[in-house]
Each structure stands twice: as structure tokens, then as C-alpha cells.
Amino acid sequence: MRRLFPVSEPTADDGSGHEWSLDELATAYAYPEPDGRAGAWLRANMVSTLDGAAQHDGRSQPISGAADMRIFGTLRGLADVIVAGAETVRREGYRPARARAEFAARREAARQGPAPVIAVVSASLDLDLTLPLFTSPLVPTLLLTGAAADPARVAAAERAGARVVVAGDGAGVDPARAVSALAGLGHTRLLTEGGPRLLGQFIAAGVLDEMCLTLAPVLTGGAAQRIAGGPPVEVPRRFVLSSLLEEQGFLFSRYRRV
Numbered sequence: 610m611r612r613l614f615p616v617s618e619p620t621a622d623d624g625s626g627h628e629w630s631l632d633e634l635a636t637a638y639a640y641p642e643p644d645g646r647a648g649a650w651l652r653a654n655m656v657s658t659l660d661g662a663a664q665h666d667g668r669s670q671p672i673s674g675a676a677d678m679r680i681f682g683t684l685r686g687l688a689d690v691i692v693a694g695a696e697t698v699r700r701e702g703y704r705p706a707r708a709r710a711e712f713a714a715r716r717e718a719a720r721q722g723p724a725p726v727i728a729v730v731s732a733s734l735d736l737d738l739t740l741p742l743f744t745s746p747l748v749p750t751l752l753l754t755g756a757a758a759d760p761a762r763v764a765a766a767e768r769a770g771a772r773v774v775v776a777g778d779g780a781g782v783d784p785a786r787a788v789s790a791l792a793g794l795g796h797t798r799l800l801t802e803g804g805p806r807l808l809g810q811f812i813a814a815g816v817l818d819e820m821c822l823t824l825a826p827v828l829t830g831g832a833a834q835r836i837a838g839g840p841p842v843e844v845p846r847r848f849v850l851s852s853l854l855e856e857q858g859f860l861f862s863r864y865r866r867v
Contacts, residue, residue, distance in 0.1 A: 610676060612637075613860075614853040631711050634683040637852060638821070638863070640798045649792040651799040651816055653808055654684050655836040656823040662833035663805055667700055672825045676856040684821060686712040688725045688800035690751070690791055694807035695731035698742070703727065705746035719798075722748055726796065728774075729753065730807055732781045734762035738769035746770075751794075753787050755780045784814035809839025812846060819865050820848060826858035 610629045629637075640650055657663055658672050665671040673681075685691060686709055693703060708723035716723065727742060728751040736743075742750055743766075752766050755777035763773050774794070776787040791799060801808060811817045822836070848864035855861070 610854055610856040612852070613855055614850060629679075631683065634680060635687060635712075635715060637854070638680070638683055638687060640687060641865075649788050649797045649799055650818050651788055651801065651811065652684070652688075652819040652821060653801045653803070653811070653817055654681065654821040654823075655803055655808065656825055657836050658825050658827050658829050658833075660828050660830065661835050662829045662831065663803070663836040664833050665829050665831075669701065672827055672829065673823070674825065674857065674859055676859055676861070677823045677825070680821070680823070680861055682709075684800055685725055686716070687798060689721055689796035689798040690726040690728050690800070692728045692730065692753075692787070692791070692799060692801040692807070694804050695729055695733075695736060697802065697804035697807070698727075698729050698736070700804070703729075704741050705750070706748075708747055721798075724748060725800070726751055728791065728796075730782050730787065732758065732777075734758050734766055734773075736766070738765060738771070743769045743771055751791075753782050753790070755782055784810050784816050788816050803836065805834045805836055805838040809837040812837055813840040813842055815842075815846070817846075817866070819863065822862045822864070824860040824862065 655663060656669055656673055656677060663669065685706060691706060706724040706727055724747045726748050730753045732755055734752060734754055750771045752771050752773045753776045754773060756775050757780045766773055774790050776790045777783040788799065801811060847867045849867055850862060851865050852863040853860060
């Protein structure tokens, strides 16, 4: 892996780079000092093809790669909570986050639990509560929903061991309230993995602080979704490039809000 930006000094590297250690990746993707919105920082991690597809055959894995998965694991290892939309949880087959020995000391020093919490955003709470995500997580899964959610489904989720968090006045979830609610639970290092609809809602609400985007050197054609959908913003949100890495043609960019 090579660092393309920022470049502090010339290097004699032949261009092939090296496989970065966990410490190098964790340092490169460390969360900034908290600011605003109760100290929470919301980071998104997404992958896109050269022609803008966020998935192939409905899943992101086919357009990913080994280095992308290392960064994916690193970002999870640094987060307090991983926020995902219900459809993404279903489509990608989400399982409970696991405790990783290589992150244990770093997480303990940051006063984090042994593994990040999974928080599922769902207005309907129409979820398979027999999945391991609910039956055997290391830490209870959170369900973010609206105040108008079906009480029977709320009760069923709580019986299954999930913790239901109301983050909206109606049937849906308000993105800003979701961020505040998670921060109120002590989760300030937030990571969202989408999907596109949820990411679009975070963008439209102006609560996204950072975008980690992998550009995969592949073309898929077709009509696959972009990394973000949903409502447009009135004025495009401006972000600034903070780092750019490369390995085997994959580009790993990190942008922060201005």
C-alpha cells in the first residue's frame, strides 16, 4: 500500500509500497478529537466502481478487494457503533461484530467495549429476530426507529434481546436525532456502512462528518445504485481530501467536511 496524499517528503519507494500493519492503518484512520453534536463524529465507509456502482448483484462484496477488507475491518475496530439500514443488514447478511485481539488494547485505552455495537435503522422493525445479530451478539444490538413504530414489534425486539431506541417523532428515523441518541448512549465514534438510502439521509440532514470511499478499478455497467440515494441537498456539501492510499489499483480516499 502506498500513501499518495498527504506526501511530506520524497521517497525512494519503487511504487509497490508494502502491506500496512494494523497500527499503521489504525493511525491513518484514527478518529479526530470530538466536536459538535455532543461530541459525536459520523464517518461513512463505502465502495464504488469506476462507473459509480455501489454494488454488483445487490451486494458490495463483489466489487471489494483484500486491502479494502483490511480497511473495512480497521474502521470497524475503531468505532463505538456501526450504523446500517435494515435493507443493508438483510442484503449483506450482517452478523454481530466480534472482539478482535489485535484491537483489544487500543479499545481498552479508548474506554471502548470489546466490540462495536451494531445499530440497525428500521421504521417498520420488520426484521428476522432469530438471526445471530439478535440472538448472539457480544453486545446487544440497537434498533433505531420512530415513535410510531408498531408496539408489538418493539416488544418482540426487546424480548429478543435488542435495545430499541426512539429517534424520530413519526414512523421514520430523524438522522440528527439518531446521531444525538447514539451519543447520549456514549457512542461518539460512529461508523455507517449505508446502504445508499441511509447514507443519503445522513447527507441531506447535514450530519455526515467524514466519507471514506474506496474506488475499485472495475466496471460493472447496469443500473446499480450509487453510494448515496434519497433526497437531494439544496446546495452540494463540500468536503476536503485528508488522505489517499493506493493498492493494486484500488484508491482509498478519506474526505472530511469543511
